[in-house]
Amino acid sequence: MPLYSEISLIGDFIKLHHIENPGMAFGINFDFKYTKLILTLFRLFASVVIGIYLKYIIAKNFNKTLILSITMIFSGAVGNVIDSVFYGILLNNSPKNAPFELFNGQVVxxxxxxxxxxxxxxYIPFLGDSFISLWPVFNVADSLIFIGVFILIIFQKTFFNSNEY
Known part of the structure; x- marks a missing residue:
């Protein structure tokens, strides 16, 4: 699917819309040439920490829904790390101001x-005449992270209401 092309799946409500995100969630980006590198290193560190925690809660046989939610967050984080680390080289899609391609790939x-x-x-201060979309374009990894965090929030009292933690 070519960049910026769009395919309607369910009318004009749900679409496939191919973009490359040079920043983080919701397209937030800072105009600093090392932003993507810092973000990718943070994602990599967070993935390792989440992976260690996931291994711990599986070994201790914690609540299955907690394990599911952490697995979803971990999977989404790793998916975005793969995009960020390798897509700059594999797809040649590093941002224009990136110092190098490795660790500077744009997430699809x-x-x-x-x-x-x-x-x-x-008449809205600071934002007037700005174009907005109420729902950003996202990927499977973003969905996994969002759903995993949502499950954590909804069931937090069930998960974290014991002396195990």
């Missing part, structure tokens, strides 16, 4: 739910 985002998009009224 494709899923788009079109809830609403348009321009904000001009």
């Amino acid at each position: 985002d494709m899923f788009f739910i079109d809830i609403w998009e348009g321009y904000l009224p001009s």
Whole structure:
């Protein structure tokens, strides 16, 4: 699927929309040439820490839903790390100001739910006349992280209401 192309899956509501995200979640990006490298190293560190925690909770036979949610977060984090570490080289998609390709790949985002998009009224301070979309384009890894965190929030009292932690 070519970059910036779009395929409707369910009318105009759910679409595949191919973009490359040079930053982090929701397309947030800072104009600093080492931003992507720092973000990728942080993602790599977080993935290792989450992986160690996941191994621990599996070994201690913790709540299966907790294990599922941490597994989803870990899988999503690793997926985004793979994109960030290797896609700069494999797909030649590093941001223009990146000092090198390794660890500077752009994450490929494709899923788009079109809830609403348009321009904000001009009378809104600082944001007036800005184009916004109420739901960002995302990928499977982002979905796994979001759902895993959502499960943690919903069931936190079940997961963390014991002396095991």
